Each structure stands twice: as C-alpha cells, then as structure tokens.
Amino acid sequence: MHNPQNSNDHDHIYFFMDDKVFSYYNESLEEGYPKTIQEDFPGVPSHLDAAVECPKTECQMDSVLFFKGQNVHVYDIPTKTVKTKSWSHLPNCTSALRWQEHYYCFHGHNFTRFQPVTGEVTGNYPKDARNFFMKCDNFGHGQGYKVPKCSEIKLDAITTDDTGKTYLFTGRVYMRLDNARDGLHAFPIIRSWREVVNGVDAVFSYSDKMYIIKDNQVYIYKGDAHYTLIEGYPKTLKEELNIEGNVDAAFVCPSEDTVYIIQGRSIRAIDLSATPRVVLRDLPLPLSNIDAAHCSSDGIRLYQGAVYYEYESPMILAASRIAPRPQKIPAQLFKCEP
CATH class of the missing domain: 2.110.10.10 (Hemopexin-like domain)
Structure with missing residues (x-):
C-alpha cells in the first residue's frame, strides 16, 4: 500500500492466505496479525486469487481490487465498502500488478493489461510475460540482447x-x-x-x-x-x-x-x-x-x-x-x- 495520507497503511505489505491477512511493516509482522480478512477488509471474501492497489488518481477512490474467479471486489479504502463486478472477459488472475499507472492480470506465464475502473482490455492480449517482464533464454528482449556501449x-x-x-x-x-x-x-x-x-x-x-x-x-x-x-x-x-x-x-x-x-x-x-x-x-x-x-x-x-x-x-x-x-x-x- 502506498498511501501517504494514511500513515496506518502507507508502505505496508499485505499477504493474503486462505481466510487470513498478514500485515508487514519494515519486513516485520505487525502486532495483532494475522487477522481474518473480514477484520481488515470487511465484505471481501476469503481464498482470494489476487489483489492490487488502485489510487484515486486512477480509480474513483483510493481502492484495492480483489480478484476471485471472474469477480472483482472493489474495496473503497476511505468508506470500507465493497462493490462487486464481474469481468468475464478477463482470465482468472493468479496475481495482479500495478506498474507505472498500468494494471496487469497474470495467468500462467501470460498476462493481460486492463483498465482498473472498467476492466476494459485494449490491444492484442494475452501476451507472454517472458517476453516483457523477465529475461529468459530464447524469449523477447532477453533473446540476442546486446548491452549497448x-x-x-x-x-x-x-x-x-x-x-x-x-x-x-x-x-x-x-x-x-x-x-x-x-x-x-x-x-x-x-x-x-x-x-x-x-x-x-x-x-x-x-x-x-x-x-x-x-x-x-x-x-x-x-x-x-x-x-x-x-x-x-x-x-x-x-x-x-x-x-x-x-x-x-x-x-x-x-x-x-x-x-x-x-x-x-x-x-x-x-x-x-x-x-x-x-x-x-x-x-x-x-x-x-x-x-x-x-x-x-x-x-x-x-x-x-x-x-x-x-x-x-x-x-x-x-x-x-x-x-x-x-x-x-x-x-x-x-x-x-x-
């Protein structure tokens, strides 16, 4: 979480496992954790597939998108309310990432870039993550790449x-x-x-x-x-x-x-x-x-x-x-x- 307005969340890392959430700060588990997901994020289901933060400059409010199956549970951080959407056009996300104002749903070794408010996918997706997010032999920018002088x-x-x-x-x-x-x-x-x-x-x-x-x-x-x-x-x-x-x-x-x-x-x-x-x-x-x-x-x-x-x-x-x-x-x- 990157929310300088709220020091209780800023620079904290949350891990979700089964029906529990673990909160870490400075690589140390915070006192009182683990908790049930409902205690920290009321209305969000357990056994989640993926989660990604979405600040209000990119979503309507400071939010967290929780993925489970083809449903996306949009958790509003200020009001602690949840809206559930069905994005059936997206594959089941096993992890999600926000990077440089873009949002990525990973599934297997592929990924799909999506718009965080509507779930809209623009462009030719899915793509192979090994061509973009890592250097692998015989793949993408790792293949035949020569470091310039x-x-x-x-x-x-x-x-x-x-x-x-x-x-x-x-x-x-x-x-x-x-x-x-x-x-x-x-x-x-x-x-x-x-x-x-x-x-x-x-x-x-x-x-x-x-x-x-x-x-x-x-x-x-x-x-x-x-x-x-x-x-x-x-x-x-x-x-x-x-x-x-x-x-x-x-x-x-x-x-x-x-x-x-x-x-x-x-x-x-x-x-x-x-x-x-x-x-x-x-x-x-x-x-x-x-x-x-x-x-x-x-x-x-x-x-x-x-x-x-x-x-x-x-x-x-x-x-x-x-x-x-x-x-x-x-x-x-x-x-x-x-």
Whole structure:
C-alpha cells in the first residue's frame, strides 16, 4: 500500500492466505496479525486469487481490487465498502500488478493489461510475460540482447515532471525513472503520447504539464495518471513560444517560470508566465550540437552524444565563454557498457 495520507497503511505489505491477512511493516509482522480478512477488509471474501492497489488518481477512490474467479471486489479504502463486478472477459488472475499507472492480470506465464475502473482490455492480449517482464533464454528482449556501449548512447531530450518522475527520450522510445530502485525501462513514445509518432526534438515540464517540441510544433500534455493532449494543440513554435527555427534542447529549472531554449550556439530565455510569451534574453552558448538539456537542484546538464557538460545555474551558463570539461554519461544510468 502506498498511501501517504494514511500513515496506518502507507508502505505496508499485505499477504493474503486462505481466510487470513498478514500485515508487514519494515519486513516485520505487525502486532495483532494475522487477522481474518473480514477484520481488515470487511465484505471481501476469503481464498482470494489476487489483489492490487488502485489510487484515486486512477480509480474513483483510493481502492484495492480483489480478484476471485471472474469477480472483482472493489474495496473503497476511505468508506470500507465493497462493490462487486464481474469481468468475464478477463482470465482468472493468479496475481495482479500495478506498474507505472498500468494494471496487469497474470495467468500462467501470460498476462493481460486492463483498465482498473472498467476492466476494459485494449490491444492484442494475452501476451507472454517472458517476453516483457523477465529475461529468459530464447524469449523477447532477453533473446540476442546486446548491452549497448555508453559511447553509443544519444539522448534526444530529458525532463523531470512535478511528481519527480524523470523521462529520457531517444529515437522513438522513452525511459522513465521513478527512483533508482525501479531502474529504467524503455517504451514506445506513442504509448504515452499518442500524437508524437516520430521522436522528439526537445521536452520540458512546467506547471503540471509536459511540453514536447517536434520540428516547428509544440504539443502540450496535461499530467495526470496519463498524459492528455490539451485541446487546440499542437501549435507552432511561433504561436506558443514566440520563436522560430530548429530547437535542439530545452529545460526549466525547479520552481522557475523561465524555459531555456537551445538553438545551435544560442540559448533563449522565455517567460512562461507571460501571455503571449516573451523572449527575455538571447545569449551565445559556448557549445554546439547539444542533444538534450536538464535542470535539477544539482544544476544543469547539457548532453552531447555520450558526454555531458555541467553548470551550477542558468546565470553561470549564460555568462560562460569556455565550455567546462566534458564528463562521460555514467554507466549505471543507462545500464550500458563503459
């Protein structure tokens, strides 16, 4: 359970066996457990097949979905009430998983992705879990997979949204890093941003929105459980940011209203709080051929192929006339060969 609003549940792990529930915190069984399932989750049957948490950003309320046969018992955490649904189109789930806002029902060595409110299944399912969730000989991405050299890595864009998730774009795929424990995993860009089909030129995040720049178009997506294109977009660079030409990279620093757009050997500072947008400064850049840029509390990184250049702040970057010493992209970031 991941519910920071309720410290009684947050970061607790629940095991269900027969008619009992076991609650663990910090890998220790909590006092008073095991209990009957009815004591902790009234209205939920015993001898369950699977269970998965569903926060209110993705379900109607903070909930737990309990699976038994073809029935799904939706337990509302705040009110402790249960609604039972029959999802006969789903196979009997022997386990269920929520991962990166997607929900998976596992059955045998196959899995089916489903929508947690309606149970709707979109796409060609079931699929073999050995092709996606693990590396097995002669299966999927484990078959003939060659770890790339770090020198072959090339970023197109990188950004961190308001929730702290970092997105890295390369070619037609993106990788998302929630924390070091989860690691990086690659997905097609069109899986999350359906309108962006041929990669990106630059990406930045601002005010719970993600701005994607491709050619002379700006796509703005509202961040939520899933990114949704705002009505009326894409718009041209001129319409949205009051600039023209090819964009190499872009970044916004935390808690700032300025986006820095890199075009060749120039960097433009644009006020995002102004409507229409205002170009505040147009400054020379001591580097060229920048692929991606990112700003965090640790400073600014400008990526160029397999190396990056680090600056403490936009002010220092703007004042620099000589490029700092390049640093190699760390192997642990991309799981690449040094």
